[in-house]
Amino acid sequence: MANKKKTPALNTSSTADIAFLLLCYFLMTTTMGSQTGLSRRLPPMPDANAKVEDQKVNRRNIIVVKINSADRLLAGSEAIDVSQLKEKIKEFLSNPADDPTLPEKTLTEIEGYGQYPVSKGVISLQNDRGTSYHAYIAVQNELVKAVDELRDEFARSTYGKAFDRLTEEQQEIAKKAIPQNISEAEPKDVSKR
Amino acid sequence: MSKFGGNSKKEVPQPSSGSLSDIVFMLLFFFMVTTQMRETENKVVVKLPEASQSVKLERKDLASYINIGTPTRQYQAQYGTDARIQLNDSFKTVDDIRDFIAAERESMSEGDRQFMTTVIKADEDVRMGIITDVKQELRRCSALKIMYQARRPAN
Numbered sequence: 001m002a003n004k005k006k007t008p009a010l011n012t013s014s015t016a017d018i019a020f021l022l023l024c025y026f027l028m029t030t031t032m033g034s035q036t037g038l039s040r041r042l043p044p045m046p047d048a049n050a051k052v053e054d055q056k057v058n059r060r061n062i063i064v065v066k067i068n069s070a071d072r073l074l075a076g077s078e079a080i081d082v083s084q085l086k087e088k089i090k091e092f093l094s095n096p097a098d099d100p101t102l103p104e105k106t107l108t109e110i111e112g113y114g115q116y117p118v119s120k121g122v123i124s125l126q127n128d129r130g131t132s133y134h135a136y137i138a139v140q141n142e143l144v145k146a147v148d149e150l151r152d153e154f155a156r157s158t159y160g161k162a163f164d165r166l167t168e169e170q171q172e173i174a175k176k177a178i179p180q181n182i183s184e185a186e187p188k189d190v191s192k193r
Numbered sequence: 194m195s196k197f198g199g200n201s202k203k204e205v206p207q208p209s210s211g212s213l214s215d216i217v218f219m220l221l222f223f224f225m226v227t228t229q230m231r232e233t234e235n236k237v238v239v240k241l242p243e244a245s246q247s248v249k250l251e252r253k254d255l256a257s258y259i260n261i262g263t264p265t266r267q268y269q270a271q272y273g274t275d276a277r278i279q280l281n282d283s284f285k286t287v288d289d290i291r292d293f294i295a296a297e298r299e300s301m302s303e304g305d306r307q308f309m310t311t312v313i314k315a316d317e318d319v320r321m322g323i324i325t326d327v328k329q330e331l332r333r334c335s336a337l338k339i340m341y342q343a344r345r346p347a348n
Contacts, residue, residue: 015214023221030228035256036247037312037342045332129322133315134242136324137343141244148246184328 038140042184061103061120063092067139069130082138089146093121093178113158113173122181140182147180154178229253237262237279242317244343255308256340257297259290261323262316276319278327287326294334314342 065085066074073080075088095102103121110116123143127136148163151174155163159170166174239262250256260279264272268284277284280293298306311331315324331339 012211012214016210016217019214019217019221023217023224026221026224026228030224035250035253035312035342036345037250037340038244038247039310039338039340042328042332042337042339044335044337127321127325129320129325131321132317133319133321133324134317136321137242137244137317137341140341141246141343144244144246 038137038144040140040182040184058104058120060101062122062124063089064124064126065139065143067125067127067131067135069128071132071135073139082135082142085139085142086146086149089123089143090150092123093119093146093150095119095121108176110173110176112169113177116177118177118179122183124183143182144180147178150178151175233258233279233282235260235279236265236268236282236284237277237316238265239314239316240318241314241342241344243346244341245346247343247345250310250312250340252308252310255301255305256310256312257294258312258314259293259327260314261319261327263318276316276323278323287323287330290327290330291334294331294336298336308338309336310338310340311336312340312342 063076064074068074073082073085075085076092080088092102095105098105103119105117105119107115108118110118125139125143152163154174154177155161155166155170158174159166163171163174237260239260261276262279263269263274264277264284272284278286278290280289285293294311298309301309313324313327328339331337
């Protein structure tokens with residue numbers, strides 16, 4: 001007869017407090033958000049006992065982008081502003097009018113696409129020890145943007161879609177057609193004049 | 194008035210707080226899933242540069258971090274205000290990077306080692322000299338995959 005009595009309801013008002021404590025703990029000890037950045041591949045270190053052979057790159061195939069210690073920019077032979085760099089690089093890499101002073105193109109067989117005249121242009125980026133990091137990143141960003149826009153144009157003309165909307169294989173083809181050849185040159189001391 | 198007048202004397206029932214804990218637990222799980230543990234304490238101030246073309250880091254577990262910046266205020270008396278390199282939890286020099294990379298490689302599984310990425314997390318006011326030194330050292334250790342950490346400008 002006694003167990004007819006109702007068991008009293010548990011007081012649950014403190015579970016919220018406990019959960020809040022846990023929540024605060026996780027808020028304090030964790031970081032949020034994903035890391036973003038510019039990916040690069042460094043050239044391997046040349047062998048110390050290997051002979052230093054100057055890589056013969058045709059003068060027309062290379063554009064030298066220099067940043068000095070005052071964050072001024074020199075692309076090719078003229079001093080320009082960061083905002084102009086993208087157009088300059090795009091013109092250099094695409095060479096629409098087959099200008100003999102701009103890089104040559106070679107017909108390359110790309111798997112799944114066919115032949116495409118791939119530019120042989122290389123961007124050589126040089127900086128001074130006194131260059132500020134944000135200027136360097138700004139320049140790197142412009143270079144990436146130039147290549148990305150060219151890939152986007154390629155994607156639009158071939159597949160009629162933006163580069164991000166292509167399938168993975170199509171993106172690979174676009175990457176092969178417009179390679180990103182950025183060479184971060186050996187550090188040079190440009191302070192001595 | 195007459196229609197509802199009788200009710201006004203009645204007490205308003207206590208709102209049930211039983212579901213409050215469920216809501217908080219939901220929040221808790223959200224944060225547990227979306228965040229990751231902070232591994233090291235920052236000893237240098239890093240304000241990341243902006244880059245609109247920055248891409249997401251693919252495998253966070255395969256990344257090792259090199260922080261470069263000016264020491265935070267509490268360490269300035271000891272280490273000065275010049276840009277310093279922080280590896281794991283302490284201030285190091287360029288020469289220590291070799292050991293650091295070797296240790297990071299050791300902690301990864303055999304198959305993952307080739308995908309190891311070194312993330313250079315540098316303050317935007319740092320001069321390139323120190324970064325060039327770090328890059329040269331990384332090349333010597335053949336840790337060639339690097340990433341300049343940057344943030345996307347808000348727009």
